[in-house]
Amino acid sequence: MPSPAPAPLVLIRNAEVHAPEALGQRQLLLGGGRILWIGGPTEPAPTGLPLEVVDLGGKRLIPGLIDGHVHITGGGGEGGFASRVPALPLSRYTLGGVTTVIGLLGTDDVARSTRELVAGVMSLREQGLSVWAHCGGYHLPPATITGSVASDLAFIDCLIGVGEVALSDHRSSQPTLDELLRLASQAHVAGLMTGKAGIVHLHLGDGARGLDLVRRALELSELPARVFNPTHVNRRKALFEEALALARAGCSIDITAFPVAEGEDAWDAATALQRYLESGAPADKVTISSDAGGCLACFDHAGQLCGMDVGAPAALSATLAQLLARGLTLEAVLPAFTTNPAALLRLPRKGRIEVGADADLVVLDAQARIHDVMALGTWHVRDGRAVRRGLFETATAGGDPTFDQGR
Template sequence: MLKLIKNALIHAPDPLGIGHIVIAGERIVYLGSTMPDLPDLFETEVFDAEGAPVVPGLIDGHAHITGGGGETGPASRVPPMGLSSFTKAGVTSVVGVLGTDDLTRNTQTLVQQAYGLRDEGLSAWCHTGGYHVPLTTLTGSARGDIVFLDPVIGVGELAISDHRSSQPTLDEFLRIASEAHVAGLMTGKAGIVHCHMGDGERGLSMLEQAIATSEIPARVFNPTHINRNKPLFEQAVALARHGCYVDATAFPCEHVDPGISAADAYLQFRDAGDKVDRFTISSDGGGCLPAFDHDGNLTRFGVGLCDILPETLAELVRAGVPLSEALAPFTSNVADLLKLHRKGRLKVGMDADLVVLDENLAVRHVMAGGEWHVREGQVARRGMYEQG
């Protein structure tokens, strides 16, 4: 069956005006302003967008798909994330990571969870390793995991400047980065080191040293949580000028202090005159959002949700950022960083991942891989163990 989405206000993310989209299977086969004349031979499902914005499916480049947490004991482990945790937020592609607990959770379970989400209709990948060195891997090396395991596209989230990290040396860090980079060259995958940035005073100094003292391209070094405090964000602005992609976390409002929101981080990054195509925003969905005192004692605990991504998108538009520009940190920028060549844009040949927004830019309908997952704001397709 073909699917025709007509009268869509298309942001691809570039604004294309009112147009029509034809989908065959999992791909977009037509996109244009002229209504296509589809032969009666083909059964066609028609959806009238009635002038509503139709945008690429969001790509969440950092989510704990197997669950995060564990900092206050076994009961604090966050459960794995279900399919609709992503789709109801307009997320059609996700990259899973391990965090503090890369011992009772490992690359094996992460890869298996990615395959499970794929079976349910989501596009899913993951990184190998976690906070600590030596990395937790499946094949015995980061390079082997990236080369031989289809869902694995990089290393992460490796903890830097954090009391929970294994305090890697510069040499250890560069060895990991070299493995990721070479594996990326061998496979065409992203081959990045996705770095969890903590609140430590060293900030991004290890990444700065790595760029200054090695031949590894700057794009390999990908810091996340860069908006968790203001000094770290200022360092990230400078680091991006070397060619790094930097990732802000869309923290819930009660977890923003002492940092800045992802929307404000983007606005400040933009005002600094830096290349906004190197800026991405992710959710930390399924991960814990802890705060610690100077002795390492937990003082606050929360859980990240993907729902914050469309809320952040709407916040950027309310702040005066054009929708087409505001979409990029959630779509095309992430696709470019992760080398997901059929994601992040709406055009012929791309995967049929799209979101229909309402007048308030809330998620109304979601299509992933050519199938409707959310209709009229309600989940239409659930994971195997999700409650109806």
């Protein structure tokens, strides 16, 4: 599938900009996939150029959301091969306001491969999203293309870290402290060499050991705390308290926007972020991801699969809407979806509305629902409906994407 044609120049007027800090009403000129100019509401806009003029009528404009934990080739497989989740189509991301994606492997790093993951990255890039990935998966030794994490990060452009490596989970390879330290040192040094993230993205299970291995790694090595990036930290309330301590020590922790039942020993993503911000932990050390395409599994005491759901990219925008409905401000909560993951992942043109940044933009309606989405200067969603879809998608009557079985 060919890459999308270059987008025309676009002038956005009457936008209430949150960059993520509140800038008030602004105009933006976009071209070549970037933000070229930002001006006040009464400043004269560039003239003499062919422009698509879009008047937002005072709607809120925010950076495109960054989803740092996505199974772009599908996850699952814990209940047999029939439980392997298929890859999500393009508009499942954009309808949820997601314009930047980090792909990874999970439990199944045997039947699914890093090669397949890189192909998935290239496919979504051809369709207009910004996509990178981590090599590896749940188990050690990590799944790689070149034979080592360091070489994968050094020589494969789209690979920026390693993960999701499983800890405190019956599905993990039960890594030792020495194994974790060797893995983290490879990621860190490769990150230094290449300017990439160089992180170890750590899946945390329900096990009682929690984050003990990470604490010991920080105590007994010289590795910087930023290298260790635990996710799913809201899956148990006690684990979340451990994660708060790690954030204060310099780790970036990742909250997962999965469903939480009433009475469950877990925090939903909105509550977890609210508690994080109220705790006084560093505001720039927390992110939220969706686990999109992943199997949200539950297991019995014998470790057998007893139920599953599938993560969705729209969980991010739903969490954002919940936070705003509770009275939190965009300025307070947006960094967890934008600037914080951009900084952790070393993606300097992502997560902000500023001159020179990529033109990844989301327009919110009065109820904080996704109204329009632009990725790299191209409109993907207008008025809540996908206007750009993947090759194997079609629209249902309700506007949600599905696979076109007739192709």
